[in-house]
Amino acid sequence: MIRFEDVSVTYDGAARPAVQGVDFEVPEGELVLLAGPSGTGKSTVLNAVSGLVPHFTGGTLRGRVTVAGRDTRTHRPRELADVVGTVGQDPLAHFVTDTVEDELAYGMESLGIAPAVMRRRVEETLDLLGLAELRDRAIATLSGGQRQRVAIGSVLTPHPAVLVLDEPTSALDPAAAEEVLAVLQRLVHDLGTTVLLAEHRLERVVQYADRVVLLPGDGAAPVCGTPAEVMAVSPVCPPVVELGRLAGWSPLPMTVRDARRRAVASGLRDRLSGRAPAPRSVADPGAALAEVRSLAVRRDRVDALRGVDLAVAPGETVALMGRNGAGKSTLLSALVGLVAPDSGTVRVGGAVPHRTRPRDLVRLVGLVPQEPRDLLYADTVGAECAAADRDAGAAPGTCRRLVSGLLPGVADDSHPRDLSEGQRLALALAVVLAARPPLLLLDEPTRGLDYAAKARLVGVLRGLAADGHAIVLATHDVELAAELAHRVVLLAEGEVIADGPTDDIVVSSPSFAPQVTKILAPERWLTVAQVRKALT
Amino acid sequence: MGAAAPRRRGRVKPPVPRWQRRSPVHPGAWWLWSLSLGVAASRTTNPLLLALLVTVTAYVVAACRPRSAPWSRSYTAFAKLALAVLLLRLAFTVVLGSPVPGAHTLVTLPEVPLPHWAQGIRLGGRVTAEALVFALYDGLRIATLLICVGAANALASPARLLKSLPGALYELGVAAVVALTFAPHLVADVQRLRAARRLRGRPDSGVRGLLQVGLPVLEGALERSVALAAAMDARGYGRSADVPDRVRRTTAALTLGGLLGVCAGTYGLLAAEGGGYGLPVLLAGVAAALAGLRLGGRRSPRTRYRPDPWDARAWLVSGAGAAVAALLTLASVRDPGALSPGVVPLVAPALPLWPAAAVLLALLPALVLPGAPSEKEPS
Numbered sequence: 001m002i003r004f005e006d007v008s009v010t011y012d013g014a015a016r017p018a019v020q021g022v023d024f025e026v027p028e029g030e031l032v033l034l035a036g037p038s039g040t041g042k043s044t045v046l047n048a049v050s051g052l053v054p055h056f057t058g059g060t061l062r063g064r065v066t067v068a069g070r071d072t073r074t075h076r077p078r079e080l081a082d083v084v085g086t087v088g089q090d091p092l093a094h095f096v097t098d099t100v101e102d103e104l105a106y107g108m109e110s111l112g113i114a115p116a117v118m119r120r121r122v123e124e125t126l127d128l129l130g131l132a133e134l135r136d137r138a139i140a141t142l143s144g145g146q147r148q149r150v151a152i153g154s155v156l157t158p159h160p161a162v163l164v165l166d167e168p169t170s171a172l173d174p175a176a177a178e179e180v181l182a183v184l185q186r187l188v189h190d191l192g193t194t195v196l197l198a199e200h201r202l203e204r205v206v207q208y209a210d211r212v213v214l215l216p217g218d219g220a221a222p223v224c225g226t227p228a229e230v231m232a233v234s235p236v237c238p239p240v241v242e243l244g245r246l247a248g249w250s251p252l253p254m255t256v257r258d259a260r261r262r263a264v265a266s267g268l269r270d271r272l273s274g275r276a277p278a279p280r281s282v283a284d285p286g287a288a289l290a291e292v293r294s295l296a297v298r299r300d301r302v303d304a305l306r307g308v309d310l311a312v313a314p315g316e317t318v319a320l321m322g323r324n325g326a327g328k329s330t331l332l333s334a335l336v337g338l339v340a341p342d343s344g345t346v347r348v349g350g351a352v353p354h355r356t357r358p359r360d361l362v363r364l365v366g367l368v369p370q371e372p373r374d375l376l377y378a379d380t381v382g383a384e385c386a387a388a389d390r391d392a393g394a395a396p397g398t399c400r401r402l403v404s405g406l407l408p409g410v411a412d413d414s415h416p417r418d419l420s421e422g423q424r425l426a427l428a429l430a431v432v433l434a435a436r437p438p439l440l441l442l443d444e445p446t447r448g449l450d451y452a453a454k455a456r457l458v459g460v461l462r463g464l465a466a467d468g469h470a471i472v473l474a475t476h477d478v479e480l481a482a483e484l485a486h487r488v489v490l491l492a493e494g495e496v497i498a499d500g501p502t503d504d505i506v507v508s509s510p511s512f513a514p515q516v517t518k519i520l521a522p523e524r525w526l527t528v529a530q531v532r533k534a535l536t
Numbered sequence: 537m538g539a540a541a542p543r544r545r546g547r548v549k550p551p552v553p554r555w556q557r558r559s560p561v562h563p564g565a566w567w568l569w570s571l572s573l574g575v576a577a578s579r580t581t582n583p584l585l586l587a588l589l590v591t592v593t594a595y596v597v598a599a600c601r602p603r604s605a606p607w608s609r610s611y612t613a614f615a616k617l618a619l620a621v622l623l624l625r626l627a628f629t630v631v632l633g634s635p636v637p638g639a640h641t642l643v644t645l646p647e648v649p650l651p652h653w654a655q656g657i658r659l660g661g662r663v664t665a666e667a668l669v670f671a672l673y674d675g676l677r678i679a680t681l682l683i684c685v686g687a688a689n690a691l692a693s694p695a696r697l698l699k700s701l702p703g704a705l706y707e708l709g710v711a712a713v714v715a716l717t718f719a720p721h722l723v724a725d726v727q728r729l730r731a732a733r734r735l736r737g738r739p740d741s742g743v744r745g746l747l748q749v750g751l752p753v754l755e756g757a758l759e760r761s762v763a764l765a766a767a768m769d770a771r772g773y774g775r776s777a778d779v780p781d782r783v784r785r786t787t788a789a790l791t792l793g794g795l796l797g798v799c800a801g802t803y804g805l806l807a808a809e810g811g812g813y814g815l816p817v818l819l820a821g822v823a824a825a826l827a828g829l830r831l832g833g834r835r836s837p838r839t840r841y842r843p844d845p846w847d848a849r850a851w852l853v854s855g856a857g858a859a860v861a862a863l864l865t866l867a868s869v870r871d872p873g874a875l876s877p878g879v880v881p882l883v884a885p886a887l888p889l890w891p892a893a894a895v896l897l898a899l900l901p902a903l904v905l906p907g908a909p910s911e912k913e914p915s
Contacts (some may be wrong), residue, residue, distance in 0.1 A: 051771070056765075077770045078775045081770060081775070091762035097695075098695065098713075098766055105842070106771065107772060111837070112837030155771065338731050344711060356731075358736075369735065373752075377748065377752065387736075431736070
């Protein structure tokens, strides 16, 4: 269905090709996962399928890409619109109209499909994706998972043979991600749609893939094969595979269910029995650094937070989890004084955040927002660091030293926009840390990070916690919470529904349990690292 | 309301009492209705009639607007704007004076002497009751016009109106719709970036704060538009069908000829020596241009999803508006005194009976079309 023949793409002004030697074929009706570290050209490969590379982005494409027999060199994206449906990383940037039903119809209108057919397909798609209740809603009012489903639906209505998705679940909470993946699964099974998707969170998708194409980077040619074959050599892999490699299983398990059977059969569970690590705890929890008491915040006539209590001690790492829109970001905003409480109190280091001057507040609490770029204004890394030192009243060079520690090898004159997601996050973190705030807040820090960047972030945050920083992170990434957090706080509809040690909370929750926990239940193992330590 | 039955007649599905996003009446009908009321308002300065017009629009908007739609709150925004315009008009009269002669001096402000080249401009001085009343009438008329536009916005989404454009103008319509949805994104960006300034320890208020986020906001908007353009391209925006050269040439000839005809006809109508040929040439030009547009639509293969039908109710809505405009225009010719009450000498305006009755005709849509049931109580 999709055929790459020795394709290489070089963007204008780039010294090296973004991808080269890409040569694979996606047969009809398969779900193919494109994996690899960030910056290895996954998006380039995806956009070459829809014809956006090179028609829209510019650059030179060598070799040949054919989709359903059409050569993308001679067909522009709009002429491929009836066979390829493309959903980019940010569904919001994809929407042309303002309501769900119009959005579903838009693509068909452009293609000139007869009104009666359009009407039928819109109704079918609403049912297929479970959007019937939302048909009249304005898109701006939808949650992340709903938006992603509408975006998929909007490219599905013209009945494309191929669906191309760039990180469809990265921004979603575990339940919403399941929802989207179930839809993709259904398309592949019931409609025979060919799906090509790129995703960093392999633990969510690798089990659904028929084949995996790995882009190893550094100019190496892509590796294609079944998930088990490719995961055996992949530099990026989900915890279930990592555990399989550690235990030396072959073929590697792809699903939690496989792995659990193997753990029982190979005796791994017996070997680990009774050796589960002691629950993580803070060595010496001092007086609370931040305290929230019966906090309520209303936003747009909706209770964003209701009766929330939270205390964070120095050296403690707390993970805030819950659905998209559960109030995680609002709670972080309240801690940093961006929203004023409607009732209840917030205190950070003895100060009331929303009444404290920004200059003084940065020395008490720092927030790395969901989009780290928002924090960066200057056009070079050096200028950004100098400005951060001035803002924080720190000695010149403080921020630059932090950047060098977090991000070795970033030149002073590189533009923040040219950094990768992970590098930008590190820069924003350094900017915030320049003021040495004892309380550090991170909103969704692992969005768009590959496993290597994530591992570096985990190392950095562990070091900060050991130095006595209190860290609160809002995240959908259960593996990150399992690696880092001493405590997990679950939020639902603006209320705290669970607050306790990470082991207790994640073990008891099916959607927030990390893979290792699911495999080795009922014993309380959270990460592969713990298992590795116990085995050696 | 008892008239609910006819509205639901054509529907296949049983009526679920939920908010219908499809405004049951063609958006163009509401715009015609509102603009007709605007025309009516421009014919009179009688404050009682103008107040009646505003009340009528308010009632119809309250009864007929789709409540949870994002655009339906624009009526209040326009009402506030209208009030601001009215107050500004009065303030100008007080400060700059007015050419209206008057005998009733209310207050005398200190007059600022101006150099000779600014003769004809006065700052301060006498403020007369006549001047104020004149300004009030005049301002009220402009305010009513604005409120009529607000009513149109609240009753029918401008985006849906643009969707009814002929096929040849489709691209223009999409550009306008995208621009309309862009504004809220920009506002959200500004708020987010100002919050981020606070995180850096810089003050988040003040003009400097706003200026410094300007560049990142523009950058973000640019990036978003590029992403949107890519998405639209990949979804088939701008696909064109092959049309024979003959059709293309005819289209160009018709459109150009039509526009020339419109220009010549308008000149003929307005110029003294135009005489009889003005109107026919104008009409022929309009017809040719419309035919050109229609033919040009063949180049775009696109179809329309659930277009709003122009049905009996649309005729009723637009007809009610047109009747008000026509009757008030007639009244302004036949009875100018009642529609523009005198200012010098000051007289209390009286409510002319039959023009007032004519204005009440505009209530017809609210009585015949049942209001959309709301999801929640209106704010």
